[in-house]
Amino acid sequence: MTDARYRRIVLKLSGEALAGEQGFGIAHSMLESVARQISEVQKLGVEMALVVGGGNIWRGIAGSSQGIDRTTADYMGMLATVMNALALQDVLEQHNIVTRVLSAIEMRQVAEPYIRRRAIRHMEKGRIIIFAAGTGNPYFSTDTTAALRAAEIEADVILMAKQVDGVFDSDPMKNPDAKKFERLTYLDVLSKGLGVMDSTATSLCMDNDIPIIVFNLKENGNIIKALKGEPIGTYVGR
Template identity: 55%
Template structure:
């Protein structure tokens, strides 16, 4: 296997499928099956999922809600998605643990690094919800930080496009895809891969990022087996 322990970052918007908001049951089922394929290969899996399909903290200011309050609302949205994904994974016989950056004893464990690593060693899928528990940090930052803390081999950012392009491929037909690119090159070209905090965390800790199309069946399994899928960003 190319990797032993991965941190999979999923966007909340991806769970909408073709809906305007909320969770598409068929997309949730698809993702859980893709994750199961990888788990069956013996890979240790941690997951961070966004909440943009329900609420985004950055929406707060335009709607008159205090930004800090809005960010906490966004963290609660990630917990709803995390619980839905946890349920879908357990329906396929997988063992999971949900860990939260905010104390919610009835539905999750608090994030404790050593406990998270122990769960992974025992073969459980660990889902990190509620961000890092502080406002002004995105779920991209959460993914980078948690990946470093649990000593993951890579951050796998599952999106709806098949990698990193020189421009938005949905708007520019001449956009070219990179198979590999360095952190420095990505920064110089102004490529919007992750927010700067998340990107810098990965760069300073030599943690590679791979951006790939999560919606294409089999991509995740191919990737962990060493096939060239998506774009690799590394030192």
């Protein structure tokens, strides 16, 4: 049926990655690239769920630093993820990929409410699901959403699609001599404060033994390479 290493995956897309080179908003070229790669994933028979961030439109922490109430700012960020999810759904369906958006905040006109059993059933029927609106709670990042949903749907791995090819000891965008890590443990990420995902999300993955693969979304074909277990990016596990 498939030569993929994983049966069910969660793909975490950062909002910044969807912005592409323009740095803000939604770059249609990035949506097209993601759609093409997801189409290849479906051919492998892998069940896939997406969690999308909203940093290309609005970041709750940034909003609160400007004087907006933190809870309000976080809810605004959740709505930004819904916008990204709808854009992704539209492009995926243009590629004949049946998709469902499941929102943690109820908005029946544009998305289904998140129900764990419904999400699993959609995947079993070969549909791609997109988790929108984070966890539905303020003070939690979409990284935590990815870890929580992965645990709930019993995913085998979380693929973290970033703008850089893995985890480094410093920002590779600013430091050309930044060292890339090929493999890390969860405790390495927590103790060294590495920017893989926030500590809540990392702890959730560690408690539920969910590995994380961090890779560059901009390089076409990387999603398939990660699925097949090829050595790309950074692997985080035990």
